[in-house]
Amino acid sequence: MARFAYVNGRYVDHLDASVHIEDRGYQLADGVYEVVGVRDGKLIDEKPHLDRLDRSLGELRIDWPVTRAALSFIIRELMRRNRLRDGLVYMQVTRGVARRDHAFPTNPVKPALVMTTKNTKPLGADVGAGVAVKSQPDIRWERCDIKTVALLPNVLAKQAARESGAYEAWLIDTDGCVTEGASTNAWIVTPEGELVTRQTDNGILAGITRGTLSAIADKLQLKFVERPFSLAEAKRAKEAFITSATSFVTPVVKIDGEPVGDGKPGATSRRLREEYVRFAEEGEAVT
Ligand code: PLP
Secondary structure, three states, X not given: OOOEXXXXXXXXXHHHOOOOOOEHHHHHOOEEEEEEEEEOOEEOOHHHHHHHHHHHHHHOOOOOOOOHHHHHHHHHHXXXXXXXXXXXXXXXEEOOEOOOOOOOOOOOOOOEEEEEEXXXXXXXXXXXXXXXXXXXXXXXXXXXXXXXXXXXXXXXXXXXXXXXXXXXXXEEOOOOEEEEEOOOEEEEEOOOOOEEEOOOOOOOOOOHHHHHHHHHHHHOOOOEEEOOOEHHHHHHOOEEEEEEOOOEEEEEEEEOOEEOOOOOOOHHHHHHHHHHHHHHHHOOOOO
């Protein structure tokens, strides 16, 4: 099957897709991105993802490369061309192409937009065996609320996790608290059954899956608490899990080699995964 990518106004063969070497995303990581899940041909939470893109662009004073309506059209056209039923749509906007200088270009440049899709196996309600995480120091900058393409600390943390046999890294701040994963939000279920995840501020990315799951938790009448939690508390938790557009809700069964709870995916994580998959399939807002 031919695979297309969208690059600055054109749908091109994925193998031939390229950007200019002076693109500020390539040279300076001066850009932002979004990843939207697709389930059974439907986009999951398109609106909040595009709202977050709008916010990221605004924080960095990058203009929209096309109108929001045009972006939605391009997403659908690329999905259609790539016959995407289940998987992900990746979109990236950079400040554009200009002679290299740290400061913004003085002559207005057009922001650059690229988009790709990825087919994946549909994520089902079954959580499987769960995953292991490894703690890593959170060495990122102080604007982790912006979804920028500057991901080197995340890359290094994820690589350290993978080299130790873990799936994800949990990032630890200077107070010993878990901020989030390298590419996921981090949650625990306390012995009292409360769902805990760190509050959203400049220290983490406000995950769209996280937001939807908090609405699902409300619907299920689970107590949802936003507060810092330490690595030590996470290790004593009844359950733990991660959320993202890519992993939905995935139980964490081991932290730094130590089992969480009985070392198996817990009932709350399994229930939340089921509800999230139902939400993704129905393509409706939870609230
Ligand atoms: N935190 C970080 C650092 C991420 O990179 C991501 C997703 O890429 C998330 C959290 C989860 O966000 P979302 O649920 O919107 O995919």
